[in-house]
Amino acid sequence: MKKAGAFVHADQTTFTVWAPEKQSMKLHLISPQQQELDMQPDGDGYFTLTVSNVGDGAKYLLAPENGQAYPDPASHCQPEGVHGPSQVIDHASYHWTDVSWKGLALSELVLYELHVGTFTPEGTFDAIIPRLDQLAETGINTIELMPVIEFPGNRNWGYDGVYPYSVHHSYGGPEGLKRLVDAAHARGIAVILDVVFNHLGPEGNYFAEFGPYFTDTYNTPWGRAINMDGEWSDGVRDYFSGIALHWYELYHVDGLRVDAIHTIYDNGAVHFWELVYEKLKTARQKNGHPFHVIAESDLNSPRVVKSPEYGGYGFTAQWLDDFHHALYVLLDEKGRERYVDFGRLEQFGKAITDGFVHSGEYVKFRKRTHGAPSVGIPGDQFVVFNQNHDQVGNRVGGERLSVLIDFEKQKVATAAMLLAPYLPMFFMGEEYGEDNPFFYFVSHTEEELIEKVVEGRKKEFESYQWDRDPLNPQETETFEKSKLQWEKRDEGKYRIMLEWNKTLISLRKKNPALCNFNKNDVRFNMLNDRAFVLFRRSADQKTELACVFNLSDETIVWTFPHAQPQWSLLLDSTDEMWSENVQLNNASRKDPVNVGYKISVHGAGVKVLYHH
Structure with missing residues (x-):
């Protein structure tokens, strides 16, 4: 796979563009000085050219077959908009400070x-x-x-x-x-x-001037589909699958x-998403x-x-x-x-x-x-x-x-x-x-x-x-x-509302039952057509939450079996401290309290209970 676009190496920049059905390609340099240069065919439908003394910030256009010049389809920057010249970006010139960053696991x-x-x-x-x-x-x-x-x-x-x-x-x-x-x-x-x-916008879209990026075989809500499985689609697949690696x-x-x-749409033997996955x-x-x-x-x-x-x-x-x-x-x-x-x-x-x-x-x-x-x-x-x-x-x-x-x-x-x-x-x-x-x-x-x-x-x-x-x-x-x-x-x-959501996010991150994504440890019990209890259990089965939801304006009551352990109230959206008109600084946070075997929710609200 060749990388299309402009890439800086020391005091040189290599320009590469995919145009499989074109016989020639010119590079129109606009800055640092204006000049027109012939690009060379490089196999698999690509044209390439390496130019000295051209680097970060240089502006350019590409002209297929001695015709009109357009922005580079693989442009990394368009400082004057979708119709203007492309700009060379030297990505190595940025000094990153995130060397210690290890990323976040999906579950986090x-x-x-x-x-x-x-x-x-x-x-x-x-x-x-x-x-x-x-x-x-x-x-x-x-x-x-x-x-x-x-x-x-x-x-x-x-x-x-x-x-x-x-x-x-x-x-x-x-x-x-x-x-x-x-x-x-x-x-x-x-x-x-x-x-x-799945598509490119209509304005500033000059891709068809370079190659068969689109197909009439399929249609999308936005017009012609991207050509992932037709003639010349190898170059299209390389272009789009390279986007993920780019970012x-x-x-x-x-x-x-x-x-x-x-x-x-892709009816080929190796689906486009499989190609992205492997890369x-x-x-x-x-x-x-x-x-x-x-x-x-x-x-x-x-x-x-x-x-x-x-x-x-x-x-x-x-x-x-x-x-x-x-x-x-x-x-x-x-x-x-x-x-x-x-x-x-x-x-x-x-x-x-x-x-x-x-x-x-x-x-x-x-x-x-x-x-x-x-x-x-x-x-x-x-x-x-x-x-x-x-x-x-x-x-x-x-x-x-x-x-x-x-x-x-x-x-x-x-x-x-x-x-x-x-x-x-x-x-x-x-x-x-x-x-x-x-x-x-x-x-x-x-x-x-x-x-x-x-x-x-x-x-x-x-x-x-x-x-x-x-x-x-x-x-x-x-x-x-x-x-x-x-x-x-x-x-x-x-x-x-902000404090309510902060509290919920904190609970989600700290409580073992909410850190378990195994659906076998999730239960949903309907109380009526507008109320339910969501049960969440930790992976080690030692912690369980019961989240009692009322989506109506009526009062609902949940009485849980006496054979179950006693539950404690952890969070209550109907508590005065979470009222729309309360002064938050004057509201006192409450420690969990035992609730016996019955709990009521008066109107729309949620109460979160737990036991060990």
């Missing part, structure tokens, strides 16, 4: 999804660094950055990016991302990047979240610290996290959307309109004890049977959440869960996530109950494309029968309204 992760542009007023990597200490104090140890590759303009979710090896210039470019990763590791925080392998080796990131893997297997052995690859998958298939040796794709873990859907519709009645196949408590029980709710049953939304059983998959191979960029941003008003349900149910929701036998993920601001919206936004420069995006967004919401039009995603105001109001975390109910 407490994830936090954030969007760089709206996480701070400045919207940069450097602006995130001062907030890392507060995230660490909360117990969050992994930040998952929404896509940071080059996209059109300065405002975008990132899924319209077009240079998968680059870092967006307005966020701080390659150096900015490295500083953030370095600073995060110094605080014990891992960094995961959200990446897109791992050059940016020291700790893993990837991979967008919509079900829209990668990462070698890289992990060399680098010596973990690299987690987490899939977003619509398949409800255990194959996603099985190793290729057993017919799987080899992902470390996958998002569990069914957990979100099953819980959300129980907390917000209007959720049933959006998730027509959910609404029964036993479905959430299945999400807790098994994983996939749809595991071969008929699904109305799909008009067919869907999924396969996931009982045998360990809990730490699933990531669960109550909110993420899709669940919030794809509502017409960008409403977060804090706007849709009351304060007591918010506490219940985060307790369900943090007490479940899975890896939890917060969406930025959720830890303190942020109620500012998060909208979909773009900043394209092509008028025709802008019109298509605006009209497409309206039609999408019409299909869900929302009662109003969405905000114009192209408007700057839509982006500005989506920014966090970080200062809230120190005030009133937001501070209470």
